[in-house]
Amino acid sequence: MPTEKQQTQVRKEQIAQAVLSLAASHGLRGLSMAAIARRVGFGATAVYRHFKNKDEVLDAALALVGSRLRANVAAVCEETDDAIDRLYRLLMRHIKLIRDNEGIPRIVFSEDFYSGQPQRRARMYRGIEAYLGKVAAIIRQGQQAGQLDRDFEPGSGALMFLGLVQPAAILWHMSDGEFDVTRQARETWQLFLKAIRRN
Amino acid sequence: MPTEKQQTQVRKEQIAQAVLSLAASHGLRGLSMAAIARRVGFGATAVYRHFKNKDEVLDAALALVGSRLRANVAAVCEETDDAIDRLYRLLMRHIKLIRDNEGIPRIVFSEDFYSGQPQRRARMYRGIEAYLGKVAAIIRQGQQAGQLDRDFEPGSGALMFLGLVQPAAILWHMSDGEFDVTRQARETWQLFLKAIRRN
DNA sequence: CTCCATTGTAAATGCTCGTTCACATCGTAG
């Protein structure tokens, strides 16, 4: 047996990360069990020692994405107390996360990921809602502190915040990295700030 | 032969539309030749009378989306000369287009659609760029007319414009229609307006 | 009316891929 044995816990993480990496280069279509396993250094069938089936593997990858997003929010709240600072840092972290793991948007926005899996779609929906809720909380904090305008709903602001990244991210990877996400995000951030800041 | 004969031109349109309809309910994964053909009222193999292979079928669907988007821009430019009006109407038309053809975002954002097809991805990129260019042109017109602020690039504004719809659209169909896109778009439109309007 | 190009069908092929099974090997508890 050429491959070393490893704990299931370790393997699970490796497999989930392999899904993200592979999705980055080949999307969901080329995401076969064999490809995932090869990435880890496996035969295809070994994956079944750690997961019941492919769906469980994809679920693990999804959970990984969720934990990364939560970590970002926690980090910016650690770094600063200022609402605007928090939002800007979160924006930059979000972009970096996507740049480093191109597979994330490819999976999250891929419809094949959800087709035939209503529970997974529901879980994803709740995950995005939770993320938006945390952004909204930061915005509400800014409104109460008097930095941000009070005449809009924090939820709408949070949605717009997400809109700062999404089109840029899609264009970025459609252009094969040619499109400058970071620069564009900085530009639209200025517009966003003008929209939400107390005049 | 139970099925009536039809002109290739007619069939091509039917097939492309069938792709959009099917993608709406089952994503790209369930999008088999058999399913497409059945939707039209066909056997699977009959599709090959009109298209060389599946890739050509998907390309046709993509072209259909492009023509719909162009039609929207042309329509709003017909309806009014005012830049802000044009943008608002385009936003609403864009939303309606997506609500009526849920398959569009499912295809456009599905990475499987592009994986292994670099030319198609490039074509899509050019298509989005062209759309953004037209939005930017409307914005520039508004800047020259003095309605809109001059201190931001029209391209950035156009990107932000796209960001008004995208997250809302994704949440909409992830929530199975529960999320109110139109209401949210109206809210974020107010924010957008505050961001771009000449104070 | 009669060809024949066009449009359709059914059966068959070959490939990819998820999954199972029987067996080998590692590492650790006792």
Added chain:
DNA sequence: CTACGATGTGAACGAGCATTTACAATGGAG
């Protein structure tokens, strides 16, 4: 040290699906 559970392997199966092929029906041009 020894057994046994945990982990890994390769072969094989079966389903789904794109595509090809041989054949039938349609319908308009001459």
